[in-house]
Amino acid sequence: MVEFAAWSATFVHTVPLATTANSPPSPPIPSPLVAILPLLAPLATAVGALLVRRSDRAQRAVSVLGAIAYLGAVAALYAAVAEQGTLTYQLSDWQAPFGITVVADSLSVFTLAFAAALSLAAVVFSVLYVDSYGQRVSYHPLYHFMMVGVTGSFLTGDVFNLFVWFEVMLLSSYVLVAFYSGPEHTRAALGYAVLNLLGGAVMLVAIGGLYATTGTLNIADMARRLANASEYGIDPVPVLGLSAVLFSVFALKAGLVPFQFWVPAAYRAAPAPVAAMLAGVVKKVGIYAIVRLNFTVFATATLPAGLSLPGFVGESFLSFYGPILFVMAAASILVGGIGAISREDLDSMLAYSSIGQIGFVTLPLAVGATVPAIRPLAIAASLVYALNHGVAKALLYLVSGTIEDTVGTVRFRDLGGIAVRDPVLGGSFLLGALALIGIPPLSGFFAKLLVFDTSGSALALDGRGAALAIAIGLTGSILTIVYFSRAWTRGFWGPPGRAIEFWGGADDGAVSGDGRATTDGGTATDPVPEGAAEVESTSPSVGLVGIVAVLALSLVVLGLGFDPVADAAMAAAEAALDREGYVRAVLGGTG
Amino acid sequence: MTQFVLAVVLGTLFALGTFLVLRRDVVRVVWGVVIVTQAANVYLVTMGGLSGVAPIVPGHGEAVTATAVTDPLVQALVLTAIVISLGTTAFALVLTYRIYEEHGTIDLFELGRRDEGDGGNEGGTEDFARSVADGGERCTADDSENETRTTSENESGRSEASVGG
Secondary structure (H helix, E strand, C coil), X not given: CHHHHHHHHHHCCCCCCXXXXXXXXXXXXXXXXXXXXHHHHHHHXXXXXXXXXXXXXXXXXXXXXXXXXXXXXXXXXXXXXXXXXXXXXXXXXXXXXXXXXXXXXXXXXXXXXXHHHHHHHHHHHHHHHCCHHHHHCCHHHHHHHHHHHHHHHHHECEHHHHHHHHHHHHHHHHHHHCCCCCHHHHHHHHHHHHHHHHHHHHHHHHHHHHHHHHCCCEHHHHHHHHHCCCCCCCCHHHHHHHHHHHHHHHHHHHCCCCCCCCHHHHHHHCCHXXXXXXXXXXXXXXXXXXXXXXXXXXXXXXXXXXXXXXXXXXXXXXXHHHHHHHHHHHHHHHHHHHHHHCCCEHHHHHHHHHHHHHHHHHHHHHHHHHCHHHHHHHHHHHHHHHHHHHHHHHHHHHHHHHHHHHHCCCEHHHCCCHHHHCHHHHHHHHHHHHHHHCCCCCXXXXXXXXXXXXXXXXXXXXXXXXXXXXXXXXXXXXXXXXXXXXXXXXXXXXXXXXXXXXXXXXXXXXXXXXXXXXXXCXXXXXXXXCXXXXXCCECCCHHHHHHHHHHHHHHHHHHHCHHHHHHHHHHHHHHHHCHHHHHHHHHCCCC | CHHHHHHHHHHHHHHHHHHXXXXXXXXXXXXXXXXXXXXXXXXXXXXXXXXXXXXXXXXXXXCCCCXXXXXXXXXXXXXXXXXXXXXXXXXXXXXXXXXXXXXCCCEHHHHHHHHHHHHHCCCCHHHHHHHHHHHXXXXXXXXXXXXXXXXXXXXXXXXXXXXHC
């Protein structure tokens, strides 16, 4: 079904139109295949994993190799974009704006790069973590179909196609959220699915309206038409309303307050590597869509003066979105931070934390929308924060998964003393937490620095509400410190909790033997009666800890070698704001 | 006239869908989602314009003579959206059945009440029982001395509920 949906979107709706053909035919644009390689790699992997489903080992091998190939394809695209600038691929050679265009610019490849790197880590983790029964049929194909959807969303240059990729991504993620199929998992999946299905319908309404108003679905063409709205006979006022409807769907995908309520249940229900990808990458698709459509497309339109909207000053769409983004970001930071403080288990705390951190990703966007002069810095800050949060939150979810795999619980009151029993795992958690708090030399320091730098620069330029943005940022940072300190002291320091006693060698307390913790490759073991002689020690799988440690090291590496990251983020921010360059790359001719 | 009729139909469909989504019964919620999605599809068709003739090209290579044709793109979009909603509806219905199997009810109030029950459960033995029953692959250290007894009670209670309900 998923392939078919993607397939039909790719080919069915490329019907040429006499009615919209009021632009001159564009010269043929070279179509480098490298632009769609990142789409083909996970698609081929998903189909391949389905074909070899009879053999567990072959399926896992295909899955891991596919993730490596995906990373390779993204790296190739990254290099090509760095060398040649924005690349486009016209599907079936239907020229834009009539066909579907795949557009790879600096913004797309920046987000793709960390998606691919995290995806490889999550796939390898999954192979070791998810029990063999679960992996047997559906896990790997679903996972890679989800990555197809994520990649498509980052690369598409067509609004309706964006809807299709969203659905591809979501349809796979519904099944992955419901993966364990227990009571809480089915309940979480119901809420997640119903909300996102309604979101899909709303998105369809917005897209239909935009098509009727602007006469195009191509993102570049829409940007061009909106920039010369009177020339094309477009009334910008309905476009503003429709763009707001579309924005609410993106905010739902990103989990911004007030659309955050599906987040904790869904993240708790999903298997740890999937939760890592949902928090680390899938949420960022919503942020990417907000940046792409609001900053590249809708920012170009001007509204008629004297539009009587309450509290609205200015003539740009972005001056309308600035306060909205600000309120949502501030509410996310506060709701996420305060919610995370009172959670009783690690997974819920991380879920609330990711609501708060998405607020930090959005905050610079809000400031940048209000103060045009600092827009490149604002978008770069948002992207760097998204990257930092992606890596750090994926790391923390994988730590949580490793703990659950070892002792079967992540409730704080059962944990404690993990740092002593397993310094590598504890140290990795600490690094992830410090990265989100923003301690140098980790990448999180620069992310926080840029977020505050954005607000500070806005303040220097006398931007409205910049001081409030700084205050919210500081409050959020303090909340982050509080909830991570709490998690650290309760889960990783202090005397070993009940679940941790037998971790890493049965030394003390082993003889008391009122139970035991086991994890031996997917067999449930009944608790042993008191006084049983057989007490096994448990220790986490070396592979799981290894992956976690690699991610933790990557936080340090990203922080120490931050210059290339900053350059890439700045290039991405400029690409996001360079409407003319985008239009020229897609449509040819003049922007 | 066509416009007025379609506007009324669309309004009715969206209202009906919204009403059903807010019901207690999960099946009705799924119906509501389906109706909202179909309403969006009807809306999408109207966005192509309601006047004009069918955009049929007389033959290969011949010029289109009709001046006002209806936009066929939206119909292609709707086809794609229908295919997607077919898949998601099938999944939502299967999920509903699975919820019935797991909880013994498809009443959202009941499901919510169980949720609250989990949150207030200080001992957390229910969670433990579920984690054993659900994944079947994990085990944890004992919460208390009577864990084994509570676990088995919970499990039997749960399976009875799902069989009997």
